[in-house]
Amino acid sequence: xxxxxxxxxxxxxxxxxxxxxxxxxxxxxxxxxxxxxxxxxxxxxxxxxxxxxxxxxxxxxxxxxxxxxxxxxxxxxxxxxxxxxxxxxxxxxxxxxxxxxxxxxxxxxxxxxxxxxxxxxxxxxxxxxxxxxxxxxxxxxxxxxxxxxxxxxxxxxxxxxxxxxxxxxxxxxxxxxxxxxxxxxxxxxxxxxxxxxxxxxxxxxxxxxxxxxxxxxxxxxxxxxxxxxxxxxxxxxxxxxxxxxxxxxxxxxxxxxxxxxxxxxxxxxxxxxxxxxxxxxxxxxxxxxxxxxxxxxxxxxxxxxxxxxxxxxxxxxxxxxxxxxxxxxxxxxxxxxxxxxxxxxxxxxxxxxxxxxxxxxxxxxxxxxxxxxxxxxxxxxxxxxxxxxxxxxxxxxxxxxxxxxxxxxxxxxxxxxxxxxxxxxxxxxxxxxxxxxxxxxxxxxxxxxxxxxxxxxxxxxxxxxxxxxxxxxxxxxxxxxxxxxxxxxxxxxxxxxxxxxxxxxxxxxxxxxxxxxxxxxxxxxxxxxxxxxxxxxxxxxxxxxxxxxxxxxxxxxxxxxxxxxxxxxxxxxxxxxxxxxxxxxxxxxxxxxxxxxxxxxxxxxxxxxxxxxxxxxxxxxxxxxxxxxxxxxxxxxxxxxxxxxxxxxxxxxxxxxxxxxxxxxxxxxxxxxxxxxxxxxxxxxxxxxxxxxxxxxxxxxxxxxxxxxxxxxxxxxxxxxxxxxxxxxxxxxxxxxxxxxxxxxxxxxxxxxxxxxxxxxxxxx
Ligand SMILES: Nc1ncnc2c1ncn2[C@@H]1O[C@H](COP(=O)(O)OP(=O)(O)OP(=O)(O)O)[C@@H](O)[C@H]1O
Numbered sequence: 146x147x148x149x150x151x152x153x154x155x156x157x158x159x160x161x162x163x164x165x166x167x168x169x170x171x172x173x174x175x176x177x178x179x180x181x182x183x184x185x186x187x188x189x190x191x192x193x194x195x196x197x198x199x200x201x202x203x204x205x206x207x208x209x210x211x212x213x214x215x216x217x218x219x220x221x222x223x224x225x226x227x228x229x230x231x232x233x234x235x236x237x238x239x240x241x242x243x244x245x246x247x248x249x250x251x252x253x254x255x256x257x258x259x260x261x262x263x264x265x266x267x268x269x270x271x272x273x274x275x276x277x278x279x280x281x282x283x284x285x286x287x288x289x290x291x292x293x294x295x296x297x298x299x300x301x302x303x304x305x306x307x308x309x310x311x312x313x314x315x316x317x318x319x320x321x322x323x324x325x326x327x328x329x330x331x332x333x334x335x336x337x338x339x340x341x342x343x344x345x346x347x348x349x350x351x352x353x354x355x356x357x358x359x360x361x362x363x364x365x366x367x368x369x370x371x372x373x374x375x376x377x378x379x380x381x382x383x384x385x386x387x388x389x390x391x392x393x394x395x396x397x398x399x400x401x402x403x404x405x406x407x408x409x410x411x412x413x414x415x416x417x418x419x420x421x422x423x424x425x426x427x428x429x430x431x432x433x434x435x436x437x438x439x440x441x442x443x444x445x446x447x448x449x450x451x452x453x454x455x456x457x458x459x460x461x462x463x464x465x466x467x468x469x470x471x472x473x474x475x476x477x478x479x480x481x482x483x484x485x486x487x488x489x490x491x492x493x494x495x496x497x498x499x500x501x502x503x504x505x506x507x508x509x510x511x512x513x514x515x516x517x518x519x520x521x522x523x524x525x526x527x528x529x530x531x532x533x534x535x536x537x538x539x540x541x542x543x544x545x546x547x548x549x550x551x552x553x554x555x556x557x558x559x560x561x562x563x564x565x566x567x568x569x570x571x572x573x574x575x576x577x578x579x580x581x582x583x584x585x586x587x588x589x590x591x592x593x594x595x596x597x598x599x600x601x602x603x604x605x606x607x608x609x610x611x612x613x614x615x616x617x618x619x620x621x622x623x624x625x626x627x628x629x630x631x632x633x634x635x636x637x638x639x640x641x642x643x644x645x646x647x648x649x650x651x652x653x654x655x656x657x658x659x660x661x662x663x664x665x666x667x668x669x670x671x672x673x674x675x676x677x678x679x680x681x682x683x684x685x686x687x688x689x690x691x692x693x694x695x696x697x698x699x700x701x702x703x704x705x706x707x708x709x710x711x712x713x714x715x716x717x718x719x720x721x722x723x724x725x726x727x728x729x730x731x732x733x734x735x736x737x738x739x740x741x742x743x744x745x746x747x748x749x750x751x752x753x754x755x756x757x758x759x760x761x762x763x764x765x766x767x768x769x770x771x772x773x774x775x776x777x778x779x780x781x782x783x784x785x786x787x788x789x790x791x792x793x794x795x796x797x798x799x800x801x802x803x804x805x806x807x808x809x810x811x812x813x814x815x816x817x818x819x820x821x822x823x824x825x826x827x828x829x830x831x832x833x834x835x836x837x838x839x840x841x842x843x844x845x846x847x848x849x850x851x852x853x854x855x856x857x858x859x860x861x862x863x864x865x866x867x868x869x870x871x872x873x874x875x876x877x878x879x880x881x882x883x884x885x886x887x888x889x890x891x892x893x894x895x896x897x898x899x900x901x902x903x904x905x906x907x908x909x910x
Contacts (some may be wrong), residue, residue, distance in 0.1 A: 151378070170204050441475055467824075512588075542581050565872060587788055665697055885905070
């Protein structure tokens, strides 16, 4: 009798953490098990407490816990590995069941839920293999104690928890816990739906919201037969044990995201949307992971041989490289799918469109906003024009005129200027229009254009192209099925189609209105056309949009992820204080929140360190770097490891980046790699860059330096707006806050924030 063996996600994660030698034994074990699950050497036997669960011997110390999930069509037995444990950590009170909401197999291990909660619920644990007779029972033998304070979930009943999908063995415990520490312990290893529901209720989400936002999102439509393990196995994200998984486990858990999506993530990835869809969520909740899996999901369904019908785009160049690498890794087993995906950052895409439409002999140099501002300043100086600040005019041009594609002076007289603060009278608008017209003519003559202008032009070309496609289609519809060859020939229309079938956009919060218009025109409206991920709390540029005004309708197709896979609870708690009580938009006319945003990871509390001078701060930084370097030079098993790129320093001010690198290299002999637009330059030990460069990245340990008052926010740059343009002032402060929020949430395990002089007002007090 042979067997097919699958791995439950938790079991695979447990395997990641085991010693190399135990992992190797596991593969030997699985080979033997697949040959003959009843072989005596495996010592397969049901647990007394739950005959559905079997224990088998991996070696003298470790046990593999399995459950039978039916019989394969070819007659093979089907088994699922639910845990790999030291024998002393195996108790009779293990449970495996089919969840009545998700229809998936769930494993619950009460030995990990914490002694005090067990005691409160009066549950005694029995080791499956007692060391000796006297130790035959319990970890929680004390009689049940009366609850010291009110139960945390006092307002709920067992029926309600069950209906919301909490695993049955956890319900009594969940109703008994009285502190959030007990709840943490309880949910630490609980099935994901139980975790989400219990945390949601404990966070005082109304039960209807928990039902709608958590339970309903993972509930399956067909009725669930809780005895049918075969069907349940097909619904459960398990991995079959083969060479591929062996390699993944060998490499450690940093590849876990490739195989296991949280059920809420999986739902978003695999759903059919009737149009544009949007996924929001705090830092580290897996938005990028979801975007990558979505690309995979879409690519799989396309017929082979098509030429890059999916666009995957993001705001910055270095993130594009990161997306390309991660997608290649995700599609490792099907590299041909990579050919169906065009990965390009948004400005590069606009450049491509402009290149295709270029008129011979008419090239323009694209200039960044700083160069443009200098040019505008020069022009105002030459004109002796003192009524308008160049910064105000640039913003008006970018946000209002370019942002809404305003073509004429009279259209500008009527334009909405929401969020611009200072109102403008008609004569003032006239003056502004005139100056901006002069400025664009000046740029044009000098053969220059800004990225804002370039993306507007690209959007216009794409909108015109989309209009031609629609016109051709209506003409074709009018003629019935007749061939349009005679009409298309010579007009170049025959091959005109939308550029993409699907567009997936990451870090969407920073795109300009023109980018959105261009993207919208590049794909036909219809099911699964655009998939948008982003977090407006992390907007660090000025491009606020209302997607509905740009023809992108996400209402009714928006979802939010709330569980952080990156940052520890301790770091998250401090990061959240940075953006607390601020208003954030939802890429449309509504607002976004971080309610329910949480982590189940624990780590050391972030360090906040004050220094008197910048010199002292640099010395302190060098000490921290040396300590971190030492800690990271070996992996958790004690094996040597290359710590390059695991640590980074985010600097609050551009000028100080070089000073940090110079100091560390020359005085502390720590090599550095500067984070540039194209990613890290060189292979130095520590990555150093301004906070802007950290968007979308993550590091095991992170130091934020120069977080001083006057630098964050830059008083010299923003103070003037306080009275002159309060709306802009608020916007600048919000951007600076977002920048600090982005930086703090890049850290996985350790975070140090330091400053010299007075601390930044945005730092949690
Ligand atoms: N289902 C998962 N299993 C394991 N790890 C995951 C999962 N989802 C996300 N992660 C990990 O969490 C981290 C953050 O994921 P990701 O970068 O997608 O988050 P994000 O929401 O895009 O973050 P940000 O907004 O900060 O850019 C990554 O290390 C990723 O591998």
